[in-house]
Amino acid sequence: MVRFLVGRVLQTVLSMLVVISIVFVLTRLSGNPIHLLLDVNATERDQEILTRYLGLDQPLPVQYAIYVKNLARGDLGQSILSRRPVAEHIWERLPATVELGFVAMFLSVLIGVPLGVYSAVRRGGIMDGAARVFAVLGQSMPTFWLGLMLILFFGVVLGLLPAGGRGGLEHLILPAFTLGYFTSAAILRLTRSAMLEVLGSDYIKFARLKGLHEQVVLWKHGLKNALLPVVTFAVMLFVQFLGGAVVTETVFAWPGLGRLILESITTRDYPIVQAGVLVLSALYLTGNLFVDVLYSYLNPRIRRAGA
Amino acid sequence: MEIESRYAITIHFDKPSVVFANKVNQGLFASVAFIQSKSSIESAGEEGAERRPIGTGPWKFVEHVRGDRIVYEAVEGHWRATPNFKRLVMLKVPEPATRMAMLRAGSVDVIEIGGEYVDELKKVGVRTLTMPNVAWVYVILGGQWPTKPSYDRAVPWAQPDLERARKVRLALNLAVDKNAVMQRVMGGLGSVTGSWLAYPNDPWTTDALKKPYPYDPARAKALLSEAGYPKGFDVTMNLTAWPGRGYLPDVGEAVATYWEKIGIRVKRRPVDRAVFAADFRARAYPGVTVAYASPVVGPELWDNLIRISHSKAAVQLFIEHPKLDDFLERLATEPSYDKRVKIMRDEMGPWMYEYVPAVAIGAAHNIAAVGPKVGDWPLIPGHMGFHNWEYVTRKP
Numbered sequence: 001m002v003r004f005l006v007g008r009v010l011q012t013v014l015s016m017l018v019v020i021s022i023v024f025v026l027t028r029l030s031g032n033p034i035h036l037l038l039d040v041n042a043t044e045r046d047q048e049i050l051t052r053y054l055g056l057d058q059p060l061p062v063q064y065a066i067y068v069k070n071l072a073r074g075d076l077g078q079s080i081l082s083r084r085p086v087a088e089h090i091w092e093r094l095p096a097t098v099e100l101g102f103v104a105m106f107l108s109v110l111i112g113v114p115l116g117v118y119s120a121v122r123r124g125g126i127m128d129g130a131a132r133v134f135a136v137l138g139q140s141m142p143t144f145w146l147g148l149m150l151i152l153f154f155g156v157v158l159g160l161l162p163a164g165g166r167g168g169l170e171h172l173i174l175p176a177f178t179l180g181y182f183t184s185a186a187i188l189r190l191t192r193s194a195m196l197e198v199l200g201s202d203y204i205k206f207a208r209l210k211g212l213h214e215q216v217v218l219w220k221h222g223l224k225n226a227l228l229p230v231v232t233f234a235v236m237l238f239v240q241f242l243g244g245a246v247v248t249e250t251v252f253a254w255p256g257l258g259r260l261i262l263e264s265i266t267t268r269d270y271p272i273v274q275a276g277v278l279v280l281s282a283l284y285l286t287g288n289l290f291v292d293v294l295y296s297y298l299n300p301r302i303r304r305a306g307a
Numbered sequence: 308m309e310i311e312s313r314y315a316i317t318i319h320f321d322k323p324s325v326v327f328a329n330k331v332n333q334g335l336f337a338s339v340a341f342i343q344s345k346s347s348i349e350s351a352g353e354e355g356a357e358r359r360p361i362g363t364g365p366w367k368f369v370e371h372v373r374g375d376r377i378v379y380e381a382v383e384g385h386w387r388a389t390p391n392f393k394r395l396v397m398l399k400v401p402e403p404a405t406r407m408a409m410l411r412a413g414s415v416d417v418i419e420i421g422g423e424y425v426d427e428l429k430k431v432g433v434r435t436l437t438m439p440n441v442a443w444v445y446v447i448l449g450g451q452w453p454t455k456p457s458y459d460r461a462v463p464w465a466q467p468d469l470e471r472a473r474k475v476r477l478a479l480n481l482a483v484d485k486n487a488v489m490q491r492v493m494g495g496l497g498s499v500t501g502s503w504l505a506y507p508n509d510p511w512t513t514d515a516l517k518k519p520y521p522y523d524p525a526r527a528k529a530l531l532s533e534a535g536y537p538k539g540f541d542v543t544m545n546l547t548a549w550p551g552r553g554y555l556p557d558v559g560e561a562v563a564t565y566w567e568k569i570g571i572r573v574k575r576r577p578v579d580r581a582v583f584a585a586d587f588r589a590r591a592y593p594g595v596t597v598a599y600a601s602p603v604v605g606p607e608l609w610d611n612l613i614r615i616s617h618s619k620a621a622v623q624l625f626i627e628h629p630k631l632d633d634f635l636e637r638l639a640t641e642p643s644y645d646k647r648v649k650i651m652r653d654e655m656g657p658w659m660y661e662y663v664p665a666v667a668i669g670a671a672h673n674i675a676a677v678g679p680k681v682g683d684w685p686l687i688p689g690h691m692g693f694h695n696w697e698y699v700t701r702k703p
Contacts, residue, residue, distance in 0.1 A: 035584035043621055047588075082373070083354075092373055148404050155412045163412040164405045165398060166375065253400040253409075255375035263374065268581050 008292055012285045019281040020071070023274050024064055032056070033080050033268030054080055067274070076278075077271035079264075086275045089260060094279075096166055097256035100248070101241035103172050104180035109234055112184040116191025116230075117223060120199060131188060138185025147178040147251035164253040175252040179245055183237050190233055194226035232291045239287035243280035323642045326610055365390055365697040375399060381697075390697040407433075407676070416678040419693065421553055422494030428676050437496070438673040439688045440506040442552060442600035444497065446562050446666035448476060450593030452627040454618060459593040463540050471534040476663040478530035480520040483565045485668050487522075492557045497671040503659040504601055504625075505608045506670045506689070511651035516660055520667060528569045539570030545578045545597040551673070551692070552600040559598035562666060587622040599624060600671055603689040608651055609638035626664040634658070 034050045042050075051057045055066070070077060076086040119131040154174060155163030162171050198204060199222055207217045246258035257276060264272035309317045320327070348356045360368050365388055366379035377397045381390040398415060400406045406418040411431060420428070420435075428435055450462040460467055464475045485499040498507055502516040531539065544563040546556035556577065563573040578597075586592040601624065604611050613635045616625035634655040641647050675693065677684070682700035 031579065031581040032585060033581070035588065036581050089373065151405060151408045156408050159412060163408040163414050164400055165409070165414065250401050251405055253398065253402070253405055255372065255399070260374055266579075
């Protein structure tokens with residue numbers, strides 16, 4: 001188990017280094033930010049001064065070495081645009097993204113799991129069919145379109161919920177549902193198939209033979225085992241939400257990390273792009289690591305294979 | 308420079324500098340120098356002063372949540388005007404459909420929106436305000452800088468044979484139905500005109516200069532043949548959006564489609580402005596065309612041209628020509644306004660009209676959509692952004 005863990009941690013660190021390097025190079029291939037910072041009438045001399053001030057006159061390997069050295073000290077650098085520490089920008093936006101991601105994940109599980117269980121138990125029935133239509137719609141409707149439709153209906157026509165922006169709980173409902181609908185559909189299908197497998201197993205038959213109440217059979221014995229892949233999937237979902245919510249954040253004017261990265265790409269603010277991708281990669285890889293550790297703890301075969 | 312008193316300085320120039328007044332005036336135009344509070348910067352430091360700016364206007368800065376909002380509060384009893392609304396909150400909402408929904412839902416009172424949404428707004432009964440003549444739309448024909456190393460004599464509209472080059476440029480104009488572009492692409496928000504970078508109400512714009520180049524594709528084809536291109540030629544059209552001018556890629560696409568009808572083969576290239584900005588500075592785009600909207604950056608036509616077209620300018624967004632340089636230098640050093648108007652109206656304007664430097668579309672307007680709380684809002688023609696917030700009245 002220890003060897004397995006050490007191996008996975010080393011793999012994670014190596015993956016992070018590769019991600020950092022790729023992002024570093026790609027951001028610099030996208031164009032020079034000084035052309036966006038300078039007034040249209042700035043002279044060549046002005047360009048030289050700003051380039052030197054931002055450290056962009058250094059050869060790429062030197063810039064990379066400085067960047068990695070600063071990273072090792074926990075310094076994410078300064079925004080080219082605002083000249084404020086990048087960490088400040090990230091911390092400003094991360095709470096909004098975590099908030100949205102958490103509520104979206106909660107809604108996904110709240111909708112997907114019960115519907116998945118019900119669909120498995122009532123397999124072949126009308127409700128099973130309806131749940132599967134719900135799932136197909138969720139996985140085929142574009143997030144952008146769904147978000148706008150929800151805004152129009154609940155925000156404009158009914159006037160029940162805010163049309164955009166961040167505020168109280170009521171501001172979270174529409175964007176969280178928009179973000180979570182796709183994944184609730186995935187969770188529904190995953191739960192359904194896991195439940196079907198579990199309900200067909202011998203220990204469930206035995207539980208029923210013992211005379212246990214059907215609800216106890218389903219929720220205590222059945223779901224407990226069916227939930228393992230669902231829980232691990234939900235953890236990965238949450239991490240994905242943190243970085244993959246750009247479309248939802250844009251449609252709902254939600255000031256999250258995804259939008260910050262997108263805006264920084266547009267303005268060639270390299271340090272923020274690098275730091276943003278670094279943070280998201282770290283979260284994703286850590287989430288992956290956590291899931292692997294959880295699996296190996298719960299599944300002795302994986303532990304023995306790693307030993 | 309001499310300091311005369313606490314509030315007066317005298318600056319001496321070796322020749323008249325008409326542009327200087329615009330540079331230091333805290334006015335409506337770009338490239339101005341804003342006067343800062345010395346004590347604020349000394350006490351808070353540059354960074355602190357930047358994070359909590361102060362000024363002498365009728366709105367007081369409250370907070371800036373990056374990527375989300377900027378909040379101001381009205382200054383009671385301000386010497387110029389006390390705003391009619393207590394707070395002014397600028398929200399960042401990137402998606403136009405969301406902005407419209409928020410306006411209709413009453414979450415916001417004013418939105419910035421493009422001309423392509425005018426019909427939709429009218430259908431749902433939303434009121435719009437027009438900011439007239441905020442930019443001049445044209446298609447840049449890149450490569451017209453014969454003294455620069457990147458000059459390419461093979462570019463049809465910039466070739467050394469001036470007569471043939473002019474025929475090509477004129478053909479490129481005659482091939483485009485500018486009225487259709489203005490109506491369909493820009494939502495009718497503007498006026499088609501031939502007066503290069505000058506607006507219909509400017510004193511240096513005569514009726515003759517306002518007359519747009521007509522839509523005449525047959526004559527355009529004939530001119531191309533006369534210029535030696537009976538089978539057309541290849542050209543690249545960059546499709547680049549600029550802040551506040553999101554319609555430009557559509558304008559470029561529309562123009563490209565018209566050119567194709569007269570036999571020109573157009574390669575479309577969507578390009579981010581950060582990438583293209585470097586080419587502007589380096590004059591590195593011969594043979595490339597791009598739809599552009601030149602904003603009003605000074606009160607007079609030449610003030611704009613001298614920044615984007617003089618042979619010594621940092622960028623080239625128009626044409627380089629010794630005659631144009633001469634006009635601009637005369638204008639920049641002529642202290643008499645009436646004489647400057649005369650030069651622009653009687654000499655420079657007609658010369659540019661005859662020269663046909665680019666593909667003229669015309670003067671563009673901006674619109675704002677407003678909610679039921681907003682009453683009267685006096686806007687200044689020529690100013691692209693939202694302004695005069697302190698004069699917005701509240702509807703009863």
